[in-house]
Amino acid sequence: MxxxxxxxxxxxxxxxxxxxxxxxxxxxxxxxxxxxxxxxxxxxxxxxxxxxxxxxxxxxxxxxxxxxxxxxxxxxxxxxxxxxxxxxxxxxxxxxxVGVVFQDYLLFPHLTALDNVAFGPRCHGTPKAAARAQAAAWLERMGLARHAGSKPRRLSGGQAQRVALARALATHxxxxxxxxxxxxxxxxxxxxxxxxxxxxxxxxxxxxxxxxxxxxxxxxxxxxxxxxxxxxxxxxxxxxxxxxxxxxxxxAHLVGLNLYRGEAQGHAVHLDDGPEITTTEELTGPVCVAFPPSAVTLYRDRPAGSSARNLWRCEVAGLETHGDQIRADLTGELPLAAALTTVAAAELDLRPGATVWAAVKAAQTHAYPA
Known part of the structure; x- marks a missing residue:
């Protein structure tokens, strides 16, 4: 960008x-x-x-x-x-x-794309010929010059959106x-x-x-x-x-992260409503801890010798397909979301109600002041 x-x-x-x-x-x-x-x-x-x-x-x-x-x-x-x-x-x-582009565009159905765009300048006192010339320039800029004579019902959704944007911008x-x-x-x-x-x-x-x-x-x-x-x-x-x-x-849901709040003492965060999470950051006081579902590794049995500092016993509450991955929603010691491949889900024989162990390495968590 x-x-x-x-x-x-x-x-x-x-x-x-x-x-x-x-x-x-x-x-x-x-x-x-x-x-x-x-x-x-x-x-x-x-x-x-x-x-x-x-x-x-x-x-x-x-x-x-x-x-x-x-x-x-x-x-x-x-x-x-x-x-x-x-x-x-x-x-x-x-x-x-102020120019406004409404959700449904609200183009005047009886006017052409050109006259829809010219409407604003006309309302501001611009003579008809000059307003239409300005509108034609805006449609050209939007890549819609050949649709100048089309009425809204003849336009695609994307074309109608650009006409609405041109109409809003035409009044500067x-x-x-x-x-x-x-x-x-x-x-x-x-x-x-x-x-x-x-x-x-x-x-x-x-x-x-x-x-x-x-x-x-x-x-x-x-x-x-x-x-x-x-x-x-x-x-x-x-x-x-x-x-x-x-x-x-x-x-957190919008950006696809697991999010928790707690009190930090060094590398340990004692959650407000749950267990402790170990992080790489060393903080003191109220914090948020976040990590992506992809950071969660699932096991059917408690792993022996796992390097993960964070390990919780959970239960599968639901499974959803997201493209080529499976999202598992887990409850238990720490409610969280985990993302894994369809192959991994099949090998674990995941199903609602199954008990699993969820592990997250401290390096894959991120703690910051609340």
């Missing part, structure tokens, strides 16, 4: 230079507080021009509520919303320099909002469109905020992840940092 991030750094530099004449506070500075019945969203977001921020979280976490608050579709109960130093709290949605927004932009696509199309979207976001010189529940979309498209659960931020940082240091069970 080096080329993409280098391009984003160039975009930030250009935006910073453009604002050096007095445009203080360039970018997004928001604290979004929305109260809706028993649910309360309280999320702070800051981003510089050129940043792509992903809001990641389970259904009902408040991601879409945050996005709609940024767009002005939901009023704030408290907090603030500033974009490039301008207060937007009370600015009507149609007057905000200072904030681009993307609500699950790849969710409506099949797996094969999603791969291609994700790569195209990553390219277009790399060239975008303002702030982009992406809402998704898909960790791959977030990891590939964003510079900065903000993980939201129950209306509040539980962790934020770079994709690499969050993937390596998950702090909630939800995040």
């Amino acid at each position: 080096t080329d993409t991030h280098d391009t984003r750094e160039s975009a930030r530099h250009r935006a910073g230079s453009a604002g050096a004449d007095g445009a203080d506070g360039a970018g997004l500075d928001a604290r979004l507080v929305v109260e809706r019945g028993a649910f309360r969203l309280d999320v702070a977001l800051t981003a510089s021009p050129g940043d792509v921020v992903a809001l990641l979280g389970p259904n009902g976490a408040g991601k879409t509520t945050a996005l709609r608050a940024l767009a002005g579709l939901i009023p704030l109960s408290d907090g603030h919303l500033r974009l490039d130093g301008a207060e937007l709290d009370r600015t009507p949605p149609e007057s905000r320099p 927004p200072r904030l681009l909002l993307l609500d699950e932009p790849l969710a409506a696509l099949d797996a094969r199309t999603r791969l291609d469109v994700r790569a195209q979207l990553r390219h277009h976001l790399a060239d975008f010189e303002a702030v982009a905020v992406l809402v998704t529940h898909d960790p791959l979309d977030a990891m590939v498209l964003a510079d900065h992840l903000v993980v939201v659960e129950d209306g509040r931020i539980v962790q934020e940082g770079s994709p690499a940092d969050i993937a390596r240091h998950p702090r909630t069970d939800y995040i």
Whole structure:
């Protein structure tokens, strides 16, 4: 991802230079507080021009509520919303320099792709001919020039997504909002469109905020992840940092790690609800310990002379096929997930209810402050 991030750094530099004449506070500075019945969203977001921020979280976490608050579709109960130093709290949605790509794209069915893209500039007072010329240029940029005369029903899912993105960008927004932009696509199309979207976001010189529940979309498209659960931020940082240091069970599940919390004393971590785990790190105080399912070795009988410092007696609770591997969910002394080949699973005669011994070498664990 080096080329993409280098391009984003160039975009930030250009935006910073453009604002050096007095445009203080360039970018997004928001604290979004929305109260809706028993649910309360309280999320702070800051981003510089050129940043792509992903809001990641389970259904009902408040991601879409945050996005709609940024767009002005939901009023704030408290907090603030500033974009490039301008207060937007009370600015009507149609007057905000904000572009939105909705999950289902919401293209106007009676308009061609060209006129869908031209709609935004027309609403901002651009004459029809000039707006259509701008729209044609955006469709060319998106690789959709030959579909300019097509109506949405004639477009594939990937083409419709790119038309929606062109429509959002045609007004030159200072904030681009993307609500699950790849969710409506099949797996094969999603791969291609994700790569195209990553390219277009790399060239975008303002702030982009992406809402998704898909960790791959977030990891590939964003510079900065903000993980939201129950209306509040539980962790934020770079994709690499969050993937390596998950702090909630939800995040650990997304990135495919076993995660535990406990109290460290040297190389030993006494878990809050379970046995002790030996790690290579030497720490003191509250910590998290993580390791991948592939680090777990299973035995039907207690291994004699095993070099693993961590060994637990477990029971197979369930088995699932993941590509060419088998995932075993284990309960017992330490609930965990293990990954093994189909051949290894067959040789162990794994089945629900079977007793196994799970071993993890200390070198394959990772402990970090909680």
